[in-house]
Amino acid sequence: METTLTQPKALAAHADATPGIAREEFDEIVRRHQRRIYRVLLGLLRDAEQADTLTQECFLRAYRSRRGFRGEASVGTWLVRIAVNLATDHARNRRNSFWRRMLGGLKSEEPQAVGVAADPPDPRASPERELAAREELQAVWAVVDTLSPRQRAIFVLHFAEEMSLAEVAQAMALEVGTVKSHLARALGAVRKQLKESGPHARTFDR
Amino acid sequence: MQEHLTDEQLTEQLVGGAGTATREHLAACPACREEEQRLEGLLTHYRQAVDAAARRPDAFWQWQRTAIAARQAWRPGSRWLAWVAVAAVVVLAAILLTAHTPPTKPLAESDPDQALLADVQRSVRRELPRALEPAALLAQEISRGAEARSNP
Numbered sequence: 001m002e003t004t005l006t007q008p009k010a011l012a013a014h015a016d017a018t019p020g021i022a023r024e025e026f027d028e029i030v031r032r033h034q035r036r037i038y039r040v041l042l043g044l045l046r047d048a049e050q051a052d053t054l055t056q057e058c059f060l061r062a063y064r065s066r067r068g069f070r071g072e073a074s075v076g077t078w079l080v081r082i083a084v085n086l087a088t089d090h091a092r093n094r095r096n097s098f099w100r101r102m103l104g105g106l107k108s109e110e111p112q113a114v115g116v117a118a119d120p121p122d123p124r125a126s127p128e129r130e131l132a133a134r135e136e137l138q139a140v141w142a143v144v145d146t147l148s149p150r151q152r153a154i155f156v157l158h159f160a161e162e163m164s165l166a167e168v169a170q171a172m173a174l175e176v177g178t179v180k181s182h183l184a185r186a187l188g189a190v191r192k193q194l195k196e197s198g199p200h201a202r203t204f205d206r
Numbered sequence: 207m208q209e210h211l212t213d214e215q216l217t218e219q220l221v222g223g224a225g226t227a228t229r230e231h232l233a234a235c236p237a238c239r240e241e242e243q244r245l246e247g248l249l250t251h252y253r254q255a256v257d258a259a260a261r262r263p264d265a266f267w268q269w270q271r272t273a274i275a276a277r278q279a280w281r282p283g284s285r286w287l288a289w290v291a292v293a294a295v296v297v298l299a300a301i302l303l304t305a306h307t308p309p310t311k312p313l314a315e316s317d318p319d320q321a322l323l324a325d326v327q328r329s330v331r332r333e334l335p336r337a338l339e340p341a342a343l344l345a346q347e348i349s350r351g352a353e354a355r356s357n358p
Binding site: 026027030031034035038039042043048051052055056059060063133136137140141156158159160162165180181183184185187188190191194 | 213214216217218220221222241245248249251252253255256257259260262267270271273274275277278
């Protein structure tokens with residue numbers, strides 16, 4: 001269940017009346033949401049070390065700006081919004097850093113991507129089917145990597161985090177209709193990639 | 207009936223809120239139904255893969271919480287505490303240095319040349335040389351005796 005500042009009451013009191021959340025309460029918020037924030041960041045960045053660093057940064061930012069939290073969204077959605085902003089800033093900095101390295105003649109250091117290798121094999125599936133599934137999944141990861149930061153965030157929040165369209169819209173400060181059209185474009189890119197990827201791709205021509 | 211569902215219609219079906227036309231088309235078109243099921247399975251697979259990749263042992267989460275708490279303690283709002291601590295250390299160091307400074311010996315005691323020089327300076331400052339001091343005393347006694355005789 002989603003944690004909101006109306007549950008428990010102690011948190012609501014802090015959010016509405018006295019600005020600020022007590023240290024002990026914030027520790028509980030970290031405990032409750034750290035796995036999800038880490039997972040969101042890992043889905044966005046595919047870099048375990050960066051996901052850990054930015055998870056810590058996300059909670060530090062939340063702690064510093066906790067007085068500005070008014071409870072319009074749930075704590076979880078608020079944290080997700082901070083995490084997405086951090087990931088976007090990180091991606092921008094990495095792009096800038098890439099160009100700096102290129103101009104400086106230094107070797108680009110890309111992080112070790114995680115994802116497909118961490119996928120647990122299905123013992124019931126045949127080797128062929130498992131290989132096909134793995135390739136399809138790899139295609140999804142590849143497509144997600146090519147999406148714009150906003151589209152990628154929407155895709156990850158909805159399809160990996162199972163956030164509703166309304167929650168995604170709130171986290172991204174967008175209209176629900178905009179979220180839906182971003183998802184449609186992202187899915188279109190996934191389908192296109194699947195059609196083009198290897199012999200295991202199914203034919204589905206329109 | 208349209209040939210096949212568009213990306214938008216398939217998305218609506220997958221995220222919920224598909225219209226009647228989309229649902230009717232899916233019921234009548236095996237290819238679109240298969241595509242919808244394939245995408246649904248793939249997205250489930252993707253969700254499971256992200257979840258599996260993000261799994262960490264309890265020690266990792268505990269360590270992360272400790273790191274966050276430690277960094278919270280050093281937030282910018284508490285910098286004045288750091289400055290107070292630095293000032294306290296400086297004052298303490300100054301007190302300790304003052305208390306443990308060894309007493310400075312007079313230069314004359316530590317250096318024979320300086321002792322000789324100081325002795326010479328003392329001698330120079332005297333009104334009479336040391337060798338003439340007995341004669342001066344004798345002259346004083348004579349003058350006192352003469353005064354006594356002239357003023358009985």
